[in-house]
Amino acid sequence: MGVIKKLPVYTEHIPGGALVTTSVNSVLTLAQAKSLWYLLFGTACCAIELMATGASRYDFDRLGMIFRASPRQADIMLVAGTITHKMAPRVKRIYDQMAQPRYVLAMGGCAIGGGPFYYDSYSVLKGVDKIIPVDVFVPGCPPRPEALLQGCLEVGKKIRTLKIDEWS
Amino acid sequence: MTKAELTAHITAGFTGRVQVLENNQPEPYFIVNPDDLVAFARYLHDDPALQMTFLMNLAGVDTGERFEVVYSVCSYQLKHRLLFKIQMPRDNAEFDTVMQVWPAANWYEREVWELFGMTVRNHPNLTRFLLADDWNEGFPMRKGWTGTDFIPLPDRG
Ligand code: SF4
DSSP states (O other): OOOHHHHHHHHSSTHHHHHHHHHHHHHHHHHHOOOOOOOOBBBHHHHHHHHHSTTTTTTTGGGGGEESSGGGGOOOEEEOOOOOTTHHHHHHHHHHOOSSSEEEEHHHHHHHHHHHGSSSSSSOOGGGGGEEEEESSOOOSSSSSHHHHHHHHHHHHHTTOOOGGOOO | OOHHHHHHHHHHHTTTTTEEEOSSSSSOOOEEEEGHHHHHHHHHHHHHOOOOOOEEEEEEEEEOOEEEEEEEEEEETEEEEEEEEEEEEGGGOOOEEOOTTTHHHHHHHHHHHHHOOOEEOOOSOOOSSSSSSOOOOTTTTTTTOTTTTTOOOOOOO
C-alpha cells in the first residue's frame, strides 16, 4: 500500500496532476477489479457451490479470480457458509490478516442473517456483518453459481467507483 | 439374532436388571439402571452370542422430567444391533463412562457433558470442544434454555 498512499503526493508535483491522478486511479481500480483473488475458505454447504463456481463449468478464472490459501495474498473473502459463534473470532482474525484493500462477499442465507439457523439456534451467528464489514450480499440457500458470479462482478463495479485514497 | 431372540437372550442373561421397552422398530430396546451401565455394556461386548463390539451412537435426551442417555450398539460379526438407555433425575444426572468397553464413547460423552451438563464419572478428558471458547450461558440442549442471541421459533398456530 506504500506506493498507493504516496502516489497522490507524487502526482501533485506534475503540472496537470489531476489528469494523471485520474488515470492512475482508473488503471489501478481496473487492475484490482479484474484480478480479485479470493481466500479459499468455506464453512458449510455453500462452500460446495463455491467449489462448483471455481471449477471448469462456471470457471472463476475467466474473471481473474484465483483462489489463495493465505489471507495475506487475498483481496476478497467469500464467506461461504454458516458462521458459528465458535468460528466468529477466527473469521474476524482472518479478515484482520488480509492486506488492504480488502472486500467481503457474504454468500447465502447463513452468512447474511443466520439462514435456516435463525430460529432456535444456540450456536449460529446471525449474520457475518455483525463482525466484519460486508460489501455485497448474495442471497440464496445456496446461491446458484450464476448469482455468485454476479455478486463478484458487483464487487468489481464497486471497486471501479472508488478513489485510490479511499482504499483502506 | 432376530429381535425376539435378542430380547429373550438378554433378559435371560442379564436377569432382573434389564427392562424391555416394547416398540415396533426392527431393533430391541432396553432400559438399564445407571448403576448397571458398565456391567451391561461389558456383558453386551463380551458375550459370545452378542459380540456388540461397535458403538454406533450415544445421545443425550432431555424429556422435561428426566435426563436419558441412549446407546446404539451393533455387532459386525453377528450382524445384529440393539438400543438401550439409562434414565436419571434432572437435578442429579451422573453416569459412568463406557470408554473401557467402547473407546468410541469418548467424544460422545464429552458432548453429552458439554451440551446437557450431565456428569460423566471416570471420563479421562472432560473438556469443552463444541461450544465457543468464551461460552458462559449454560447448557443449550436442556429444555427451556435461552441465551442472549437466542430467537425462539414463533408459534405460527
Ligand atoms: S445458506 Fe444454505 S446452503 Fe448456504 S451454508 Fe447456509 S444452509 Fe448451507
